[in-house]
Amino acid sequence: MIKEYISTNKDRFLGELFDWLRIPSVSADSRHKADVRKAAEFLKEKLAAAGVDSVSISETKGHPIVYAEKIINPALPTILVYGHYDVQPADPIDLWDSPPFEPVVKNDKIYARGSCDDKGQVYMHVKAFETMMKLNLLPCNVKFMVEGEEEVGSDNLGTFVKENKAKLKADIILISDTALISLEHPSITTGLRGLSYMEVEVTGPNRDLHSGVYGGAVANPINILCSMIDSLHDENGKVAIPGFYDKVAELTASERLALNKAPFDLDEYKKELGIDEIKGEKGYTTLERTGVRPTLDVNGIWGGYTGEGAKTVLPSKAHAKISMRLVPNQISSEITELFTKHFQSIAPKYVKVKVMAHHGGEPAVTQTDSEAYKAASKAFEEVFGKTPIPTRDGGSIPIVALFKKELGLDTVLMGFGLDSDAIHSPNEHYGVNNFLTGIETIVAFYKHYAKK
């Protein structure tokens, strides 16, 4: 019956999602402020149409939060669904095969910015709710909290959560913003990395100089920045910031064994990425490197002349965006401070260095022996015919740690994306089957969780 309803309404479900994807809700870019709001309004309408008791758009200092609820019986369990309707910038636009905000289906995949992360995954919840309402199957209460600032650090969600603790009262948080191993190997994410995202500015001379007249006599801030960045890793691929690993929880031998049981084909991995060799911290496998080890990456760098042709400039400034992924029990604010102090301390006297923090988030680990995890596991078994594997995910959903701290609630991470979906990249996509199967699995979760 559920399968049939989803199948019958498939085209409408996709059509609605496409309308949502057409709204370029890029939270990082102030030029898209109105689009972000438009995406919130769209979601509000669709939640109302699906049958919630109430839905509102709550203002924040940044982008608004969409909040809705359906309370069928206060005595029943309550699921709080969290997601985000904002998306990453689409740059570099010229690498997209089709326009990022004009969704198309190719090879049964929806191509568009946000198709997977996270509009597509949020919309599964809206349609799962609609399905349960239409079929009279909703077995418990549900609350929706969908924010518009996840891609820029969820700066204002913390305040919203703190100010609305009573309203947000629930039994479990349910989030679809992660990936499965594959449709053949369903999995549930049980760990997420935290994040510290920094921006640095290195200033040499007070103006751009002619590299002929001054080159060789004045420190070049790009060369200095490169040298400073290079020094942030040692020869074993470890992050060379004093104190960086002090609080890192080392896995036990059995935990490592369990983690490495997930299906992983290194040759396939390399082939899919087009690389000859992988690179990472010595002594750890790829699954460990992305799942349980902290890292440091330069996300962007710029300085000097970057246009067409040649300009012989010795620039005044060079910049980089540098982020660190954190694992239990690192604390984002501490790592941000360690980075700031270290980066300033290694600045040579030839230059001036500014370090700014963009945003951070705490790492999180979820339990595999909880009622909620068991319900999720049963839901996957029912729909996929296989027991899902618990995995550690390299990405960050800082809100998971926040929910635990502020609301005392655990989270179930039922994600239906794939690592190959190119989220945050050109040609982001999301499988039509992932979307439809996701809806079915979410409905199954409600059923099993309500029985707990």
Added chain:
Amino acid sequence: MIKEYISTNKDRFLGELFDWLRIPSVSADSRHKADVRKAAEFLKEKLAAAGVDSVSISETKGHPIVYAEKIINPALPTILVYGHYDVQPADPIDLWDSPPFEPVVKNDKIYARGSCDDKGQVYMHVKAFETMMKLNLLPCNVKFMVEGEEEVGSDNLGTFVKENKAKLKADIILISDTALISLEHPSITTGLRGLSYMEVEVTGPNRDLHSGVYGGAVANPINILCSMIDSLHDENGKVAIPGFYDKVAELTASERLALNKAPFDLDEYKKELGIDEIKGEKGYTTLERTGVRPTLDVNGIWGGYTGEGAKTVLPSKAHAKISMRLVPNQISSEITELFTKHFQSIAPKYVKVKVMAHHGGEPAVTQTDSEAYKAASKAFEEVFGKTPIPTRDGGSIPIVALFKKELGLDTVLMGFGLDSDAIHSPNEHYGVNNFLTGIETIVAFYKHYAKK
């Protein structure tokens, strides 16, 4: 009489130059192709108006060359004036205090892109020629060859010179595209550095990746590029490319002594640039580092997300523009090849590296015992009341070596700019007095040179 003519016509001279500066003849940017031609047409008209026998615009594969001549008597010496009417890009535009192509005079300085490099300096020659024509003082023949590709490597000038050897027959080349120490300390440039300008591309994964999902397991091309760039200098500030110094002519002790006699105040230098410390090759003074030592600078770097806010991307590609200044007897093509081989050889197996050469030019040294140098020296003495100091200039005018090779001609570098003129930078400027005194000094040079 000469002084009076210049003074009387000062406003018109400046007005004409301003009209020329308003044409954004940026040779590196194909969007300005028509402007580059417009600047050539402007020069053609002004040379015709000043009284040349003939003037033409010669097509090349790139931007055209303006050629003119005035032959008063084939038995008299002939001066071939070289210059360029193209300018550097104006980026970063937002650091200009006034629009780069709307010249203004502030504190007796002309602010505009090209005001000094090289339209302002070329226009001194046009007006010096006009002055001599109007006052019936032209003492010898003169030819003008002004190109539109100097800022992008003079790619097509070599062909023009080779194909027009008879037409270009002359006794000396005269160029104003360098700097004086100051109006109080006149100087003549006797050495120029050569150039190899490269662009590199480092490719990691075949697409931009989510830095959470892949960070720590896949080599980040920005980090790798930084590491490669850092390795291009050793701990003594020497360029760490095998063979780089093999052909470098070391100065004798007396040559070094002479070079370091030029007035130089390190504290003033640091203050003017806003830096606490200088940096360069160990064992050499600042004047040596910029005058007689080869160098390597990153002129531009870019990769990943460089927009507003934060994007957690592990990019597919990172890029840099890297140039080397060369000294006698380094050869640009050899250094380009050494760089290319070395940069490819240090690429780790995690990435793919592409190296492209933009343009190059040979270093040059001019003689201080020639008739032409002596005439220039006398001209400065007459106008400035001081004997000019011979200096080595860090910049490159590759054409000087080409003229020697193809035409067998020596060059006199009578530049009237100042190192502080911010050429190639925002707020490029040129002193009104430098411009007017330059015209007077050029007229004096013709007089002394014709007497040789």
